[in-house]
Amino acid sequence: MKKIILYLLLLCATPQVILAKSYQIKSEKEFKDILSKLVAGDEVIIANGNYTNWNIEIPNKGTSAKPIFIKAQEISKVTFSGDINQTLFKLAGDYIILSGITFKKCTLLKGGGLIELKNSVNCQITNCLFLENTVKTQFTPLVIVSGNGKNNKIDNCTFTANVDNQDLQVKITKESCPQNTLIEKNIFTNKQKVSWKNGNGGECVQIGQDPVLLGLQEAKTIVRENKFINCNGESEVISNKSSGNSYLKNYFENNDGELVMRGGHDCIIDGNTFKGGTGGIRINGSGHTITNNKITNIKTAIRLMYGMGKGKQEIGFYIVASNCVISNNQISNATTGILVGDSKEVDWTGKFDTVRYPSPVMQSIAPFDNKISGNTFLNTKTEQVNQ
Template structure:
């Protein structure tokens, strides 16, 4: 009898619990506000499918482990938050799922925040299968987070974050109060999609802690996440706290490194770094005490210095909390490095960073390069690292002890990774995360950006307004093919899509702009010109015209500008008629000029010099000039500027080869007295060019270990290039050699 009464009591209790759980389906913000005021354990709020514009969600409540409070979409992926929207959650055992943020940006400092205010945080809560896609502030230097984790024991999983373009970490674990420290968060199975090169500090994808709280332990676990082309800056992940575990993650063609920047006792294990030879792809950078780097697989990484495939840094003696603490008791073992171009030991060694690693070991690692060239570069005394039984296929040089050279035979394992047959060396991974296993399965990971010439071809003939009308109707990726004849551009052609203007085969095409500019590259725009002549003869008779420019302010999408086999003539209707001018805060992934002629220009050719506030910001990542003819450019050919002392970026890069430069830089308004000025440029190659009766090349090195090569050029009636070091008192490091002076 007592048993029956007990069972009856349990059933009645369960029924009562079920009866108390409520489900609210809401169709607008007012209905949500009403429902949100009466939530209790076990309740669910369902947002109706559709667009929710300018919706700042506050989701608060106290659920339990068995009965969480849930906020979800009627259909996952069909609830789209646009405009100025965000989400704040606070309380206990909350679950959010199925939402999409796109076509807008957060009005606050985060899109998703695990707190309502500084006193009300979320604990034991979960955000899962949420999408934040291109949800960036239109001011590139207005900083925010996309996800800010506070509180304790929270989980962020199976979500999709792509395309953050403005300043600020994509995802941050915050330890700024005791209530968020030793937090035991779990970040797992997320897809961190492409983050474009930011061109300044502040482009990390994930940061755990900050330097202020870096001696505090976080106990955050980052597991089974896929980092796809996360290129924001030199630190993909910046660990700035202790006792974190980063395991089983995949880094695919991501420029930068997983950096143990601050904090002690972190474990980096079972991760896969696949660079595939992409420039600046890096691996792991070690700083601080008690770090463990074990059983990781690194392949095809090309990065160098702080962004190299593997780096152990020098520290600062008695370092302040925000600088570089000495590496002590690091364990680096059973890692595989295949075709990793650079392993830097004692990186950053200088008059400040003099504390070399100590009490550390480097053991049972497998290091194989197809070139059979040693990847090691040693910048200080490495006797504090015990190198034990590492297997390599090259002749040890910079490091000899503990490296055993041997011809090896590698095979592919079930994951497609190269492993040593029957050996104890290198990484052994049971399973490697697939791209499709990260993020929600209902949201496409296909790239959004249209490439040049990927759309339809639109054939046009000369006619009034044909250029502007055709451009307005074209779709991103289309090619506007011009038949022979003269085209008069009566309007500035606003380019806010990826578009190509191309002369038809064997066509002779001349465009005459009648405004102060012919093209303005605007947000979302990229421009390619091919086989076209552009003449300034009908341009306004006023100073300061610019043939091609970006919009003057407000671009937050990176752009490309490419011009091949074209001719630019007679930009001389008045003084200071420039060819290309980048607006402030605009950023080009690529500017490429190849096979062109530039004749009679009273201004500058490439003005990439707008970021003179010296914050490490610059206007273009790659500038390529190949096989062009420059004749009679009165201003500077290239003014490429990156000021400040920040070391978090990759560029700018300049490659200038096989060009003919005549009568360049001699105009009286050229205040630089140079044909080329490179200030703070990180990688420059100027080779196989002819400079005839032109101003000299000026190189101004700042920070970041710049690499400059000026070689195999002919300088006729042109002064020798000059190079200066503006930050460090040292002999200029630019390599100027094998040039001919006449």
């Protein structure tokens, strides 16, 4: 009897194991009906089929050991398409993984995106396809990371032939700056020139939006091992407009655009490969490190730009390239390897709001205090030009 009583007491004292549940849903309503029930370890399986114009916000919290999964029943067989006037999926919790969903021929009628990670922590978008989607409002991204979340990840997704849009945006405002976003092993391909009159709003990846007033924000985003092929949306394939980011081991081929440090400081550009296209790396700002990149068959491989202001204290619509390290890069089949001092004395009168941005209008400050050494050149007409 004593053994039985002891066993019962131990059983009562042992925490009960809550088994994870799997929910299969086939409508927005069914998803919303189970939202309040989702706990760590649960999964939501979206049944194979075609869908449009959902609006699901997911504030639930998984854990590192037991994330919440939201996934297609079968990869490539769950497709969202048609007119979209609201964000389809908004991940606003912790440890949520969205995977295997296709977004094809969606027409985004308003600003916003298809997916937003807002104030999310350790959430992930993986193995999703974004194909032939179109936006009707300039500067609209398909995927947005926003708010004051951290440690989110977008990986192994494909962005192909999307029109007039930005593909992936880390959104920075005066009030918010997502931290430690990882953008890894995605493919960006076949992006045509945007139709907007000023030619802007077609980046594949944009980290920050306002280099003049918010470029000092440190997002600490890592963009690593992605492929950019035939991406011609605008002159900036990647647009960096914040500080402390890293661009590592990415592959660029035949793009009508560059990897651009449009604003911000102290970024790392290391181990990237550029083959063909109109440009390589363009540098504004201070403290960047540009090392171990391979650039071939590009007219001007690396450009260090004039500016209207300098350093981290002065306001300038463009900040001059300074205190950067450019070393151990391999440049071949170029007209100019490294151009120090592009856009000299360019006049921006009437081209930006000098009330909002109290900046001089002339790019009159030459690059300074940059350390350029150990670069190798093959079949390059001029290795370095200083203007």
